[in-house]
Amino acid sequence: MRKDARSLAFLILCKFEKKPTRIDHIIYDAFGQYDVNIKYRPRTKVIVNEIVRLKSRLDTMIEYVSGRFKKNIEKKILNILRIGFYEIIIDDKVPDYAAVNSAVDIANYHLNKKGKGFVNAILRKMVLIKNDDCNWYIALEKKSTWNSFPLWLQKRWRENIGEEKYIKMLDYFNLPPTNYIRIDYPGETIEEVRKILLKDSINSKIFSPSFLEISKGFTKLLKSELFLNGNISIQNPASAAVVDCLGVGTGDTVLDVCAAPGTKSLYLSSLVGENGQILASDINERRIDKSRNDIKRHGKSNIIWELKDATKATYEMSDFILIDAPCTGTGVIGRKPDIRWIREPDDIKKMSRLQLDILNNCSKFVRPNGTLVYATCSLEPEENWEVVEEFLKLNTEYSIDIIPSKIPKSWIDDRGALSTMPFIHGVDGMFATKMVRS
Numbered sequence: 001m002r003k004d005a006r007s008l009a010f011l012i013l014c015k016f017e018k019k020p021t022r023i024d025h026i027i028y029d030a031f032g033q034y035d036v037n038i039k040y041r042p043r044t045k046v047i048v049n050e051i052v053r054l055k056s057r058l059d060t061m062i063e064y065v066s067g068r069f070k071k072n073i074e075k076k077i078l079n080i081l082r083i084g085f086y087e088i089i090i091d092d093k094v095p096d097y098a099a100v101n102s103a104v105d106i107a108n109y110h111l112n113k114k115g116k117g118f119v120n121a122i123l124r125k126m127v128l129i130k131n132d133d134c135n136w137y138i139a140l141e142k143k144s145t146w147n148s149f150p151l152w153l154q155k156r157w158r159e160n161i162g163e164e165k166y167i168k169m170l171d172y173f174n175l176p177p178t179n180y181i182r183i184d185y186p187g188e189t190i191e192e193v194r195k196i197l198l199k200d201s202i203n204s205k206i207f208s209p210s211f212l213e214i215s216k217g218f219t220k221l222l223k224s225e226l227f228l229n230g231n232i233s234i235q236n237p238a239s240a241a242v243v244d245c246l247g248v249g250t251g252d253t254v255l256d257v258c259a260a261p262g263t264k265s266l267y268l269s270s271l272v273g274e275n276g277q278i279l280a281s282d283i284n285e286r287r288i289d290k291s292r293n294d295i296k297r298h299g300k301s302n303i304i305w306e307l308k309d310a311t312k313a314t315y316e317m318s319d320f321i322l323i324d325a326p327c328t329g330t331g332v333i334g335r336k337p338d339i340r341w342i343r344e345p346d347d348i349k350k351m352s353r354l355q356l357d358i359l360n361n362c363s364k365f366v367r368p369n370g371t372l373v374y375a376t377c378s379l380e381p382e383e384n385w386e387v388v389e390e391f392l393k394l395n396t397e398y399s400i401d402i403i404p405s406k407i408p409k410s411w412i413d414d415r416g417a418l419s420t421m422p423f424i425h426g427v428d429g430m431f432a433t434k435m436v437r438s
Contacts, residue, residue: 002109003036005043006083006102010110012048013079016338023052023338042219051082053174053337054090056148058082060140061089065129066122077115080106084123088130096127148174152345153330160381165423172423177334179214180207180427181221182240184270184298185231193226200224211237230298235263236335238420238427241411242375243267245418245434246320247404248276255321256280257310257362260287262294262303264324269300279316281308311357315365323362325355327376327383331429334422352382359391363398366437371401375418375432384431385415392435401436 012030016023027045030036036044051058059070062081070078084103087094100123107119129136140146147154147170158166181204183193194204194212202217202224214221226232243264248254250273256265260282268278280303282288288305295303308315310323328347329339359374366372374391376383392398400416413419418432 002106003034003040005040005047007106007109008034008036008040008044009047009051009083010079010106012044013051013082014076016048016052017075017079020338020341022342023048024336047083047086049337050090050176051086052341054086054148055082055341056145057174058085058089060143060145061085061126061137062122064140065126066118074115076110077107077119080110080119081122084119085126088123088126096130100124100127149340150343153340153343156345157379165421168423169421173334173337173340175334178426179218179234180236181212181214181232182235182237182267183210183212183232184266185226188231193232196226197221197224207237211235211240228297230300233263233266233298235267236332236428236430238411238418238425238430239263239377240267241407241418241420242324242373242430242432243271243322244406245373245375245403245432246322246371247434248272248320251275252320253277253279253316253318255315255318255362255365256324257308257315257321258282258324258326258358259305259322260284260291262291262305264322265291265303266294266298266300268322269298269303272302274302276302278303279306279318280304281306281310281313281315283307283309311354311361313361315362317365317367319367319370321362321366321370321372323358323372323374325358325374325376325383327351327355327378328380329377330379331377331420331422331431335428348380348382351378352387355383355387356390359387360394363391363395363437368437370437372398372435372437373432374435375430377428377430379421379429379431384419385417385433388417388433388435397438398435399438401434403432403434 012026015026031041062085063070080103084099087099088096103123104120107116144151157169183190185193190206197204200220202220203215204212207213221227248271252272253276254268256268256278259265259280265278265280285307288307292305328343328351333339363372374388403412403418411418411420411425418430420427420430422429
């Protein structure tokens with residue numbers, strides 16, 4: 001079979017269409033199954049993620065140009081058209097002729113004569129329409145499908161944050177995400193690290209004393225010596241802020257539950273140092289395996305991983321517990337575009353019940369005067385303050401504590417919780433409360 005980026009993207013999109021599940025897992029499995037050359041992997045990921053992100057918008061354009069409803073177009077044909085429309089309309093680096101020819105090549109391999117002819121005709125028609133009128137899509141922008149989010153989620157956000165913020169949120173989440181790295185390189189300043197990366201044609205700018213925002217060359221980052229040696233980690237600043245809520249120091253021991261894939265665990269490991277310890281656990285063995293591999297790259301010896309169910313497991317008594325609770329993930333839809341198509345309305349209630357169960361169980365293992373941080377990457381009130389409020393009613397020995405001054409004041413809401421909004425702060429949507437046990 002063909003193993004170029006577009007052909008691989010087509011196969012991955014077909015699998016996602018058949019059974020919507022974590023797209024990063026489908027990509028990872030496909031790369032292994034088809035023994036994909038490393039040079040095709042970055043482009044494949046870009047095509048897949050951007051098409052998943054803008055799937056509904058692309059379908060709206062396809063329906064308009066083809067004159068057919070999506071449900072009347074064969075799935076294989078639809079996915080080839082999505083790739084073609086993405087490269088013709090969205091990706092300005094690909095010439096129109098190359099986008100059309102490449103999509104038709106995929107059609108030649110996977111479709112019958114009638115299907116191939118349809119793909120060729122629709123893509124060439126799209127090119128003609130685009131070149132004839134640069135504003136051809138204006139009427140389509142008024143359709144709710146143009147926003148490329150499920151209607152239930154659009155309705156919820158509009159009601160929760162208001163029309164103006166809702167529009168800004170959709171616009172932000174429909175753009176490619178900003179990539180950040182955290183520096184963990186003793187003896188080197190962040191400016192020196194920036195210069196080292198620049199030698200590898202990786203452009204960046206300083207976001208904070210320990211974070212760089214990558215503006216160019218992100219795919220090269222994974223091959224860089226700094227990454228391979230564990231001197232940098234791919235992490236969002238809002239994720240690190242959750243860790244900073246704990247206020248740990250050198251020599252501390254921290255229980256990090258629901259911790260995989262371990263990005264926060266690695267940061268905690270650096271904060272507590274060689275004399276401290278991170279007791280990390282998760283219910284997902286596959287994610288734990290990935291976390292253990294990351295430990296090797298970073299050369300950390302103070303992280304211990306265990307398979308545990310946080311709703312009922314027992315833990316050592318500790319002065320610090322971080323609960324990075326499982327959630328709907330609506331705050332990280334920018335980086336994980338598949339979430340919008342995987343989640344269902346009932347998931348919010350299901351998650352909030354699970355989150356409260358985890359909080360109630362894990363809180364038993366905090367020592368008196370100890371700190372408990374509850375965090376999610378969700379934007380939904382039912383998973384955030386409402387869970388915390390219910391927990392505090394049931395556990396009166398706990399109270400809200402002040403978040404450390406290290407965290408930007410603009411990231412803290414009027415009730416004292418870390419609460420970042422992607423389109424306002426330019427980082428992932430994170431929520432965290434710091435609680436102390438009397």
